[in-house]
Amino acid sequence: MSAETDAETEPEAKAEVETEPEAEVDADAGTAADPEPADTEPEPSVPDAGSESHQERRMREKDERALAREEAAADAAAQDIETVEIRVYRYDPEVEGKTTPRFDAFHVPVEEGMTVLDALIYARDEFDSSLTFRHSCRQGVCGSDALFVNGSQRLGCQTQIADLDTPVQIEPLPHREVVKDLVVDMQHFYEQMDAVEPFFDPDEEPDDSFEEQRQTRENREKIKLSTRCIQCGACTSSCNVAAGDNQYLGPAAINKAYRFIMDEREGEQRRKERLEIVEQEHGVWRCQTQFSCTEVCPKDIPLTEHIQELKREAIKEDIKFW
Amino acid sequence: MAEYYSSFSKGGRMWFLQRITAVILIGTLAFHFFLLHFVNHAAEITFAGTQARMSQVGYFLTMIVFLIAATFHGVNGVYNALVNQGISGTPKRVARYGLALASLLLIAQGIRVAFAMAGFSL
Amino acid sequence: MAQTYDRGAVEDIGRWREFSAGMWAWVLHKFTGWVLVGYLFTHIAVLSTATGGADLYTGTLQGLEALVVVRLLEVGLLAVAVFHILNGIRLLFVDLGLGLERQDQTFYASLVVTGAIAVASVPTFLAGV
Numbered sequence: 363m364s365a366e367t368d369a370e371t372e373p374e375a376k377a378e379v380e381t382e383p384e385a386e387v388d389a390d391a392g393t394a395a396d397p398e399p400a401d402t403e404p405e406p407s408v409p410d411a412g413s414e415s416h417q418e419r420r421m422r423e424k425d426e427r428a429l430a431r432e433e434a435a436a437d438a439a440a441q442d443i444e445t446v447e448i449r450v451y452r453y454d455p456e457v458e459g460k461t462t463p464r465f466d467a468f469h470v471p472v473e474e475g476m477t478v479l480d481a482l483i484y485a486r487d488e489f490d491s492s493l494t495f496r497h498s499c500r501q502g503v504c505g506s507d508a509l510f511v512n513g514s515q516r517l518g519c520q521t522q523i524a525d526l527d528t529p530v531q532i533e534p535l536p537h538r539e540v541v542k543d544l545v546v547d548m549q550h551f552y553e554q555m556d557a558v559e560p561f562f563d564p565d566e567e568p569d570d571s572f573e574e575q576r577q578t579r580e581n582r583e584k585i586k587l588s589t590r591c592i593q594c595g596a597c598t599s600s601c602n603v604a605a606g607d608n609q610y611l612g613p614a615a616i617n618k619a620y621r622f623i624m625d626e627r628e629g630e631q632r633r634k635e636r637l638e639i640v641e642q643e644h645g646v647w648r649c650q651t652q653f654s655c656t657e658v659c660p661k662d663i664p665l666t667e668h669i670q671e672l673k674r675e676a677i678k679e680d681i682k683f684w
Numbered sequence: 685m686a687e688y689y690s691s692f693s694k695g696g697r698m699w700f701l702q703r704i705t706a707v708i709l710i711g712t713l714a715f716h717f718f719l720l721h722f723v724n725h726a727a728e729i730t731f732a733g734t735q736a737r738m739s740q741v742g743y744f745l746t747m748i749v750f751l752i753a754a755t756f757h758g759v760n761g762v763y764n765a766l767v768n769q770g771i772s773g774t775p776k777r778v779a780r781y782g783l784a785l786a787s788l789l790l791i792a793q794g795i796r797v798a799f800a801m802a803g804f805s806l
Numbered sequence: 807m808a809q810t811y812d813r814g815a816v817e818d819i820g821r822w823r824e825f826s827a828g829m830w831a832w833v834l835h836k837f838t839g840w841v842l843v844g845y846l847f848t849h850i851a852v853l854s855t856a857t858g859g860a861d862l863y864t865g866t867l868q869g870l871e872a873l874v875v876v877r878l879l880e881v882g883l884l885a886v887a888v889f890h891i892l893n894g895i896r897l898l899f900v901d902l903g904l905g906l907e908r909q910d911q912t913f914y915a916s917l918v919v920t921g922a923i924a925v926a927s928v929p930t931f932l933a934g935v
Binding site: 414415416419513514602650651652653654656657664666667670671673674 | 823824829832901
């Protein structure tokens, strides 16, 4: 009954599979096809958008790119191209001569399946040990390597070099202060996450503290995508409104609030308070539905949809006179 | 950070009104354009024709609703654009009251004109 | 591009080539909105001639309509209004949580329909100039 247990374990399990792009397709298809063994309970009603979901779109694009890659590989083999040029943003306020931002070019030998993060690690290890960037798990779970790659926010470890136009331009996340090279100051982002008080707080706890607090399958489905957030900050960095308004909570924090507001186990009073936080002037109302966040989210969270749902939820509370 | 979010404000009401006026305007603006450019050509408009239309109570009231909805939607849209640009404090207050005054004047003048068109003088 | 340390709003505009459909929809909706609210104030100002008598009103309107440039601007105004209405309907659906997966296609559809209506209206708008 994996669907009913702890909300937070699922994204990790899923993300681990994502180290191998080919395997991922199968794994996802597998989970979608048989979420439960043959059971008397009916399938949870997954909201069907009626058309391609973001995940389906990305999967389809991934397949298309894999095909294009095979063709390119055949071409490359013929032409004997071995390296890829990456142009990396460099800046170091503490070293004289590096305080003016510049781009350094590195020619990295390409391997099959090489990601942007792999290329950066190679450049650091082989060419310039002062090249600085954050990374940890290398498999799309820790959320530390969101970068601005060829004009779009992406996870370095989840982006195939072969899918990108060359030279590959790698910059730190826009709209954040750069600490050094590709490392940005995430403090403000974490403060915004903190502002929605992202912790589970039910009205009543089970008498036995070891007892599970169960959730219906339908409700689990409803909040499933919102629990996937890895706090990489790609969404907020892509948001045009967040860029101009530092008080705006931003997509990640609002999605985090959504995750708890929509959880049926959330306490009544706590739900009300949390709604009040997101319906501040600089909360959900600032969202202009440009869809930038939804498009860059490496975890395919339908952020805009969640923000819109919270707007409607807030309006419902607001105009309720009965 | 956290303290800032503690005060409760009804940003949602304006958001909601913006949507309500949007729905009103979809109908009225399309109707207005269609009537005064395609049914009656703009070049052939005369005071007599305007007066004939504005003398009908339904049409007159529709135009008043159109005027108020358009003014609110437009001016509130401008205000939102300014707020999204990140204005706060005094400039924000100036924008709010300045724009509110401008819309009141526009609505007042619009109603005055509407009465003049209908043949009453105010 | 990002040669500067300060990554402000201006730099964003410098990235206009990288804007996605949703961004363009927003930019155009704001732009058409500004045009429409500007026109609203001008429109009431012109119609205010009605308070100065029938001849003044008829003369002003017909005098303006006799100018080719006014006629051309009116076609532009129609295009602006139609786009704002169509994209506005798109945004209302987005607010209702409908069709979010197709938000880019619906934006392109609004553009195409706007173009078609604007072109189709040219004969009507320029008649008798």
